[in-house]
Amino acid sequence: xxxxxxxxxxxxxxxxxxxxxxxxxxxxxxxxxxxxxxxxxxxxxxxxxxxxxxxxxxxxxxxxxxxxxxxxxxxxxxxxxxxxxxxxxxxxxxxxxxxxxxxx
Amino acid sequence: xxxxxxxxxxxxxxxxxxxxxxxxxxxxxxxxxxxxxxxxxxxxxxxxxxxxxxxxxxxxxxxxxxxxxxxxxxxxxxxxxxxxxxxxxxxxxxxxxxxxxxxxxxxxxxxxxxxxxxxxxxxxxxxxxxxxxxxxxxxxxxxxxxxxxxxxxxxxxxxxxxxxxxxxxxxxxxxxxxxxxxxxxxxxxxxxxxxxxxxxxxxxxxxxxxxxxxxxxxxxxxxxxxxxxxxxxxxxxxxxxxxxxxxxxxxxxxxxxxxxxxxxxxxxxxxxxxxxxxxxxxxxxxxxxxxxxxxxxxxxxxxxxxxxxxxxxxxxxxxxxxxxxxxxxxxxxxxxxxxxxxxxxxxxxxxxxxxxxxxxxxxxxxxxxxxxxxxxxxxxxxxxxxxxxxxxxxxxxxxxxxxxxxxxxxxxxxxxxxxxxxxxxxxxxxxxxxxxxxxxxxxxxxxxxxxxxxxxxxxxxxxxxxxxxxxxxxxxxxxxxxxxxxx
Numbered sequence: 001x002x003x004x005x006x007x008x009x010x011x012x013x014x015x016x017x018x019x020x021x022x023x024x025x026x027x028x029x030x031x032x033x034x035x036x037x038x039x040x041x042x043x044x045x046x047x048x049x050x051x052x053x054x055x056x057x058x059x060x061x062x063x064x065x066x067x068x069x070x071x072x073x074x075x076x077x078x079x080x081x082x083x084x085x086x087x088x089x090x091x092x093x094x095x096x097x098x099x100x101x102x103x104x
Numbered sequence: 105x106x107x108x109x110x111x112x113x114x115x116x117x118x119x120x121x122x123x124x125x126x127x128x129x130x131x132x133x134x135x136x137x138x139x140x141x142x143x144x145x146x147x148x149x150x151x152x153x154x155x156x157x158x159x160x161x162x163x164x165x166x167x168x169x170x171x172x173x174x175x176x177x178x179x180x181x182x183x184x185x186x187x188x189x190x191x192x193x194x195x196x197x198x199x200x201x202x203x204x205x206x207x208x209x210x211x212x213x214x215x216x217x218x219x220x221x222x223x224x225x226x227x228x229x230x231x232x233x234x235x236x237x238x239x240x241x242x243x244x245x246x247x248x249x250x251x252x253x254x255x256x257x258x259x260x261x262x263x264x265x266x267x268x269x270x271x272x273x274x275x276x277x278x279x280x281x282x283x284x285x286x287x288x289x290x291x292x293x294x295x296x297x298x299x300x301x302x303x304x305x306x307x308x309x310x311x312x313x314x315x316x317x318x319x320x321x322x323x324x325x326x327x328x329x330x331x332x333x334x335x336x337x338x339x340x341x342x343x344x345x346x347x348x349x350x351x352x353x354x355x356x357x358x359x360x361x362x363x364x365x366x367x368x369x370x371x372x373x374x375x376x377x378x379x380x381x382x383x384x385x386x387x388x389x390x391x392x393x394x395x396x397x398x399x400x401x402x403x404x405x406x407x408x409x410x411x412x413x414x415x416x417x418x419x420x421x422x423x424x425x426x427x428x429x430x431x432x433x434x435x436x437x438x439x440x441x442x443x444x445x446x447x448x449x450x451x452x453x454x455x456x457x458x459x460x461x462x463x464x465x466x467x468x469x470x471x472x473x474x475x476x477x478x479x480x481x482x483x484x485x486x487x488x489x490x491x492x493x494x495x496x497x498x499x500x501x502x503x504x505x506x507x508x509x510x511x512x513x514x515x516x517x518x519x520x521x522x523x524x525x526x527x528x529x530x531x532x533x534x535x536x537x538x539x540x541x542x543x544x545x546x547x548x549x550x551x552x553x554x555x556x557x558x559x560x561x562x563x564x565x566x567x568x569x570x571x572x573x574x575x576x577x578x579x580x581x582x583x584x585x586x587x588x589x590x591x
Contacts, residue, residue: 011319011406019386023411048375048378051382054313055386074411074412076174076413078311078378081308086305092258092260092295094258094260096257098172100167100172102236102409103235103236104170
């Protein structure tokens with residue numbers, strides 16, 4: 001069968017940035033996510049956190065240090081389950097901060 | 105029921121310049137039960153307890169109940185109907201039409217189920233809803249029943265004394281709140297329960313990641329939905345998709361549910377597959393929406409909200425211990441979600457579990473004489489477990505919750521499909537990739553129009569399918585492997 005490339009732009013605001021922009025968000029001021037031991041991340045080649053995250057919260061520098069764009073976080077928790085080293089520190093954003101879903 | 109710390113008395117040594125602190129009710133020790141999370145399980149538990157005159161406090165970390173909650177989109181409502189009725193429930197559409205389809209990269213084979221009875225009340229108790237509205241409504245029912253709700257308050261830990269859960273720590277100033285019972289209804293990402301050692305962290309093989317978009321159409325959005333999905337004013341569609349074109353090479357699937365004037369579209373699959381197959385949920389959702397059989401449904405649409413959540417799918421085997429001294433686990437926190445491929449249920453199980461947990465708490469309180477319910481009395485034979493002498497309830501007094509749940513559809517369904525989920529996991533490649541592709545090929549062959557006789561095409565179509573399954577023997581073996589499906 002032929003491999004037609006999927007037609008992009010079916011939905012008008014299809015980029016991740018556009019979609020994250022649809023989510024009401026209040027910055028708690030500090031990250032509710034962290035890693036227990038950054039050294040574990042630099043030697044990790046699985047990068048499960050990066051693969052699974054639906055909001056590009058997790059990225060890795062050239063040296064393997066994770067950077068956490070916590071303000072993108074949709075609070076699904078998948079990174080915490082995914083990490084093979086149980087290295088993700090996950091706390092609920094406090095006092096109602098973080099995402100507020102209007103529809104859910 | 106609740107006392108305020110602001111008692112209004114002024115003593116002589118009050119500093120005249122000091123502004124008094126804002127009146128903040130002190131909820132410590134004033135409630136019979138604290139419910140952590142005002143989602144569906146939490147509100148169902150709160151309603152059940154408040155209906156029996158227990159003083160219940162619901163603590164919600166979001167700005168309002170539902171603000172942190174996500175699900176696919178279809179709510180099954182028999183228990184809610186019994187509990188509070190459906191008058192005023194914010195439903196979007198009743199489900200009048202279901203469609204199950206397999207997707208290869210560019211083919212679709214599906215079947216639509218449209219049952220006449222579904223168009224009559226009570227509509228098979230199946231409705232599309234949006235959680236922002238629905239959860240707030242259900243929590244309102246709890247408040248009307250007498251429960252107290254506080255929002256924007258995060259439970260950070262449980263208080264444990266002498267082996268009993270005796271309350272919660274919150275992020276409020278002086279935020280410790282004590283009560284004889286804590287119902288943990290904090291969802292699948294259950295940090296409090298895990299942190300307090302009430303349940304182990306689930307394995308990533310047992311947890312699915314889900315993403316969803318709510319989509320709107322230009323112009324009269326409801327009319328566009330009714331035209332594209334062939335619907336009337338009030339009926340809705342629930343489409344489930346399997347195969348590589350839906351959730352990639354994974355144990356999972358995609359869905360489309362029509363709301364009143366929006367459509368929910370999303371997918372869910374095991375976190376393990378995300379890693380081993382390198383599938384990112386956000387990219388996968390874009391690919392699903394761009395599938396040639398799906399894309400026309402969303403032409404010119406606009407995403408109005410993008411959401412994500414994790415789903416505990418470990419089934420009956422992965423269920424944690426449901427009762428502890430002073431605490432009960434309900435809903436997603438208890439791992440009560442059924443995904444056997446055809447049935448995707450969780451919110452109804454959450455409500456059912458909250459109801460049974462609430463009943464068990466009421467029974468536990470009723471088993472303790474009213475005269476002994478004051479501070480100092482205990483349910484543990486006169487021995488005071490709490491440092492402040494308050495009442496405690498041992499897990500043995502809560503056993504009717506797991507017992508009732510075992511007898512309910514919740515655990516019966518989970519146990520019934522346990523084998524199926526194991527089989528499907530083992531046969532993942534065959535069922536999600538090879539078989540849909542073979543069926544699509546066979547269909548293409550069967551319906552091919554050329555100058556060869558239909559018999560020839562029919563024979564080739566059969567070969568395609570049997571080839572994938574390992575011949576007739578393979579088909580029989582597969583049938584045997586899945587024989588219990590119709591039991």
